[in-house]
Amino acid sequence: xxxxxxxxxxxxxxxxxxxxxxxxxxxxxxxxxxxxxxxxxxxxxxxxxxxxxxxxxxxxxxxxxxxxxxxxxxxxxxxxxxxxxxxxxxxxxxxxxxxxxxxxxxxxxxxxxxxxxxxxxxxxxxxxxxxxxxxxxxxxxxxxxxxxxxxxxxxxxxxxxxxxxxxxxxxxxxxxxxxxxxxxx
Amino acid sequence: xxxxxxxxxxxxxxxxxxxxxxxxxxxxxxxxxxxxxxxxxxxxxxxxxxxxxxxxxxxxxxxxxxxxxxxxxxxxxxxxxxxxxxxxxxxxxxxxxxxxxxxxxxxxxxxxxxxxxxxxxxxxxxxxxxxxxxxxxxxxxxxxxxxxxxxxxx
Numbered sequence: 001x002x003x004x005x006x007x008x009x010x011x012x013x014x015x016x017x018x019x020x021x022x023x024x025x026x027x028x029x030x031x032x033x034x035x036x037x038x039x040x041x042x043x044x045x046x047x048x049x050x051x052x053x054x055x056x057x058x059x060x061x062x063x064x065x066x067x068x069x070x071x072x073x074x075x076x077x078x079x080x081x082x083x084x085x086x087x088x089x090x091x092x093x094x095x096x097x098x099x100x101x102x103x104x105x106x107x108x109x110x111x112x113x114x115x116x117x118x119x120x121x122x123x124x125x126x127x128x129x130x131x132x133x134x135x136x137x138x139x140x141x142x143x144x145x146x147x148x149x150x151x152x153x154x155x156x157x158x159x160x161x162x163x164x165x166x167x168x169x170x171x172x173x174x175x176x177x178x179x180x181x182x183x184x185x
Numbered sequence: 186x187x188x189x190x191x192x193x194x195x196x197x198x199x200x201x202x203x204x205x206x207x208x209x210x211x212x213x214x215x216x217x218x219x220x221x222x223x224x225x226x227x228x229x230x231x232x233x234x235x236x237x238x239x240x241x242x243x244x245x246x247x248x249x250x251x252x253x254x255x256x257x258x259x260x261x262x263x264x265x266x267x268x269x270x271x272x273x274x275x276x277x278x279x280x281x282x283x284x285x286x287x288x289x290x291x292x293x294x295x296x297x298x299x300x301x302x303x304x305x306x307x308x309x310x311x312x313x314x315x316x317x318x319x320x321x322x323x324x325x326x327x328x329x330x331x332x333x334x335x336x337x338x339x
Contacts, residue, residue: 047311048206055306084249145248173305183314184212185249
């Protein structure tokens with residue numbers, strides 16, 4: 001019994017001695033770890049064209065207007081300012097901007113008005129860009145020379161058809177595609 | 186008739202009003218006589234997008250405007266893919282290898298894409314350019330090409 005008491009006393013003393021260790025001795029210190037972070041942002045160019053398609057309505061036997069203007073929004077994020085950004089519209093074929101499979105409507109009969117300006121035929125050859133087909137290019141939509149590093153430009157492109165003679169009546173519709181092309185140089 | 190028009194209307198709204206908004210990144214790169222590169226096309230729309238890529242050489246005028254032409258014989262370009270289908274909100278990366286046998290080569294990779302289709306009127310196609318300037322030395326290649334064209338160099 002005495003031995004048991006002694007053992008109990010020793011255990012209690014040890015427990016108390018453990019509690020009496022200063023807290024500062026239990027702390028550890030570590031070196032500050034540096035975490036490197038990288039964030040790469042590439043240059044980018046975005047073009048939004050709305051709507052995705054338009055239809056023409058005859059206003060006279062030899063004229064037609066588009067169902068709506070095409071809104072073209074060009075946005076860019078360059079590494080530095082001072083670059084050039086161009087947006088143009090063109091057709092793949094000079095002789096057949098639209099076709100019903102038999103009769104073609106050439107680009108000389110397709111007119112484009114940019115931002116409400118006067119309409120001009122899509123027959124330009126000297127306007128910049130892309131795969132542009134000389135002789136099938138519409139007036140330039142946007143020409144940003146020495147632009148700021150980041151920017152957005154909104155433009156409208158209203159197409160119309162005008163021919164010297166009446167458009168031939170057709171059981172099948174006239175259809176075609178216009179390309180809105182953007183390039184930074 | 187009523188049923189047909191009720192089916193046609195959503196189609197017209199979906200395809201006719203679809204926003205063709207696409208992004209290319211990076212849009213300009215500089216490289217040495219031999220280089221490997223890549224660019225990404227992001228489909229910001231809600232419909233799948235078919236993309237085709239074609240290559241052109243180009244020259245700059247004094248205003249920095251590009252006039253494109255078929256690829257020069259001095260350019261050896263290997264494009265890993267010529268087309269792809271990109272899911273809505275998806276991104277696709279096109280890789281290429283380019284060798285330039287001239288002191289400098291200016292090449293543009295044109296990605297064309299179209300949303301929907303039309304049997305009447307005009308379909309709007311969007312085309313975005315990835316512009317590559319290749320010189321003996323990569324550094325300041327674009328500046329050199331622009332300066333050689335008589336353009337303002339920032």
